[in-house]
Amino acid sequence: MTNSWTLQTKLLHNKHKYDKTTGGVSVPIQHASTFHQENFDGSPKYDYSRSGNPTREALEEAIAELEGGVRGFAFASGMAAISTAFLLLSKGDHVLVSEDVYGGTFRIVTEVLTRFGIDHTFVDMTNLHEVASSIRPNTKVIYIETPSNPLMKVTDIQGITKLAKANNCLTFVDNTFMTPALQRPLELGADIVLHSATKFLAGHSDVVAGLAVVKGEELGKKLYQLQNAFGAVLGPQDCWLVLRGLKTLHVRLKQSQESAEALARCLRNHPAVQAVYYPGLEDHPGASTQRYQADGAGAVFSFELKDEIAVKTFVSNVTIPVFAVSLGAVESILSYPAKMSHAAMPKEERYKRGITDGLLRLSVGLENIDDLKKDFLQALSHIEASRVLER
Amino acid sequence: MSKDHIETILAQLGNRTENVTGTVSAPIYLSTAYRHSGIGESTGFDYTRTGNPTRKVVEEAIAKLEGGDRGFAFSSGMAAIQTILALFKQGDEIIVSADLYGGTYRLFEDFRKYGLSFLYDDFQDLKKTEDLINDHTRAIFLETPTNPLMQETSISAVSELAKKHNLLFIVDNTFYTPVLQRPIAEGANIVVHSATKYLGGHNDVLAGLVVAKGEELCEKLFTYQNAIGGVLSPFDSWLLLRGMKTLSLRMNKHQENARELAKFLEQLPEVTDVLYPGKGGMLSFRILKEEWVDPFLRNLTLICFAESLGGVESFITYPATQTHADIPEEVRIQNGVCNRLLRFSVGIENVEDLKRDIQEALKAASKEAVGQHD
Numbered sequence: 001m002t003n004s005w006t007l008q009t010k011l012l013h014n015k016h017k018y019d020k021t022t023g024g025v026s027v028p029i030q031h032a033s034t035f036h037q038e039n040f041d042g043s044p045k046y047d048y049s050r051s052g053n054p055t056r057e058a059l060e061e062a063i064a065e066l067e068g069g070v071r072g073f074a075f076a077s078g079m080a081a082i083s084t085a086f087l088l089l090s091k092g093d094h095v096l097v098s099e100d101v102y103g104g105t106f107r108i109v110t111e112v113l114t115r116f117g118i119d120h121t122f123v124d125m126t127n128l129h130e131v132a133s134s135i136r137p138n139t140k141v142i143y144i145e146t147p148s149n150p151l152m153k154v155t156d157i158q159g160i161t162k163l164a165k166a167n168n169c170l171t172f173v174d175n176t177f178m179t180p181a182l183q184r185p186l187e188l189g190a191d192i193v194l195h196s197a198t199k200f201l202a203g204h205s206d207v208v209a210g211l212a213v214v215k216g217e218e219l220g221k222k223l224y225q226l227q228n229a230f231g232a233v234l235g236p237q238d239c240w241l242v243l244r245g246l247k248t249l250h251v252r253l254k255q256s257q258e259s260a261e262a263l264a265r266c267l268r269n270h271p272a273v274q275a276v277y278y279p280g281l282e283d284h285p286g287a288s289t290q291r292y293q294a295d296g297a298g299a300v301f302s303f304e305l306k307d308e309i310a311v312k313t314f315v316s317n318v319t320i321p322v323f324a325v326s327l328g329a330v331e332s333i334l335s336y337p338a339k340m341s342h343a344a345m346p347k348e349e350r351y352k353r354g355i356t357d358g359l360l361r362l363s364v365g366l367e368n369i370d371d372l373k374k375d376f377l378q379a380l381s382h383i384e385a386s387r388v389l390e391r
Numbered sequence: 392m393s394k395d396h397i398e399t400i401l402a403q404l405g406n407r408t409e410n411v412t413g414t415v416s417a418p419i420y421l422s423t424a425y426r427h428s429g430i431g432e433s434t435g436f437d438y439t440r441t442g443n444p445t446r447k448v449v450e451e452a453i454a455k456l457e458g459g460d461r462g463f464a465f466s467s468g469m470a471a472i473q474t475i476l477a478l479f480k481q482g483d484e485i486i487v488s489a490d491l492y493g494g495t496y497r498l499f500e501d502f503r504k505y506g507l508s509f510l511y512d513d514f515q516d517l518k519k520t521e522d523l524i525n526d527h528t529r530a531i532f533l534e535t536p537t538n539p540l541m542q543e544t545s546i547s548a549v550s551e552l553a554k555k556h557n558l559l560f561i562v563d564n565t566f567y568t569p570v571l572q573r574p575i576a577e578g579a580n581i582v583v584h585s586a587t588k589y590l591g592g593h594n595d596v597l598a599g600l601v602v603a604k605g606e607e608l609c610e611k612l613f614t615y616q617n618a619i620g621g622v623l624s625p626f627d628s629w630l631l632l633r634g635m636k637t638l639s640l641r642m643n644k645h646q647e648n649a650r651e652l653a654k655f656l657e658q659l660p661e662v663t664d665v666l667y668p669g670k671g672g673m674l675s676f677r678i679l680k681e682e683w684v685d686p687f688l689r690n691l692t693l694i695c696f697a698e699s700l701g702g703v704e705s706f707i708t709y710p711a712t713q714t715h716a717d718i719p720e721e722v723r724i725q726n727g728v729c730n731r732l733l734r735f736s737v738g739i740e741n742v743e744d745l746k747r748d749i750q751e752a753l754k755a756a757s758k759e760a761v762g763q764h765d
Contacts, residue, residue, distance in 0.1 A: 005740075005741070005744045006743070006744055008739075008740060008741040008744075009693065009740040009741045009745075012703055012704045012738060012739070012740055013693055013704070013740070017695070017704070025695055025697060025704060026593065026594055026595035204416065204633050204636060205416050206416035244593055244595065247704075248637045248641065248703060250739075251637065251640045251641065252637060320399065320403070330402045330636040330637065331403055331406055332402075365402050366398060366401070366402040366636070366639070366640060367396075368395070368398040370396065371395050371398075371399040372399075
């Protein structure tokens, strides 16, 4: 019965909508680390909180249902989820990774997996021929992020999963930017969906969490063994906070996306803005693929100013957004990839990927759109003013 | 009032309140006591009942949103109202809404033992209201819209009456919140909230808030908040703040769904009346037969049959046995809260899903009830 409700309704009504013992409509926070075992010989459902916790289970079942998978897993951070998933691989295996993958994932792949004898190739996932020709006999996983960070390049998920299946590979998709409210990769053939739930899923800049959802039972068992073995599980209190955030996911994302599009359109007409990267704009190269595989373009976009000086002027004059790393919150967050997420990358490599010194990434929050426009336009006007002074 | 729009103020609540770490989410200060460097060198915080940094963020937030001078957070809406009652003394009379939340009614009736008197009025004819005012009258306590009959009263009209007779004017703004109604701008002296409802919004924190206008009144309220001590805990203050960040979004969605459902309910043959003021997320409706109530509630699969309101999940309440059980049946029915009346707190689910749930449950209920009679 509940399966026939829309996703918007499912966010609020799932099997954990009320507690069976008391009728409480908010999932109880079960802090117990261990559980009394009634039967001497029985195998209890819960024995130790790392292996299974009722609050975590509620979150894991919720995300599994939302992503359309068979099993969900909650981890202490997005990186804990991603690294646990990568450890499904063994020595001698090879993985294909989006060339503009998130910096934290880049670090795991290049600095940790290599030590375990797991090799990698970075490819431009928007180019399916390049992906196909990079597949080796020992390639076991194709790992994608779409839209990518920070340039919002769109990868054809179904194209990748078909290639992967034909070559006996698994497809992992980081769905952090879209969430299941906009994009459900498992329905498009992916095997594992990964999330930094710190972002849109929780949505309030107040909890660090990671989630994974798998499509197949067999893969689910394997990932469960790893989750339990490594033990980077999410604490009950944090599970509850993510569950609480999920309840407003639909309304938050809808509002933020609407504002993101309006602000992107406003900025791209400004003389101080050289480019706006948002797959919701018609002239974005990934716009049609995005329309086909997702229900919207999300709430994050990047835009380019002339240079570092222009960025500095803009950042010191803009007042509403928080100038910080992270994204997907109720507050708008402005990031400077050159000095934040991609600081570790050599300048040459960074420029090759289009991440210039003038690039800013914006995650649009829930502020009033007129306030945001006003704030951005006044901050941009200072760039103009300083140019005039230079002359 | 800040120049920013309310959505902007809400999304940014708690941000930039702490300068040491730059944290975006306000910290939860669990410390009960605060160290002083020396005699007379308080940080502004001494003991957490008197003042707590996390509670202060939520108190300043509600004061700003309601356009008052100072805000106060309590452990429940009832604790908030009880603290307001501390402003009065033996012999004082207060004129209150007749169609009042049952908990407030119970508290007022109980306070008669301290020599306070409460006169109930529906505020539909302010001449009649004025006739109730005498030398002992000290205040007017208004709920608008009323619960569960959803009658709106003009705040500014009552406010004029209150000013004319030098009465303290208190408005319970729980149902509309500052997103839809700001009573202080219309002349109220005190606004009170059960913040458990729309402000918290997730059915997971119990809280009350008070905002007052005027230095002297604020000072008195602070004295009683500190003296009585029914304050909101730091963790609950933080949860409330977290909820308030999405208040505007939620309220818009609640209202959009409620408007749509009011229209939908009106055309159902099983429904006789729909009481909806056109604003907000609350509506009440009467179904054709009293014996359908129980099977209707049992057959709902999506909407919860539960007390309380204002959360993201839809709730249906049966005032006769739940919120208004403490009001004598005779008085209750006379006020229009009959045994066929249901109160609906419309959630933010997809509205088509909600319609389907109601329609299916009503159909099943009318069949079951017929079955019983056969």
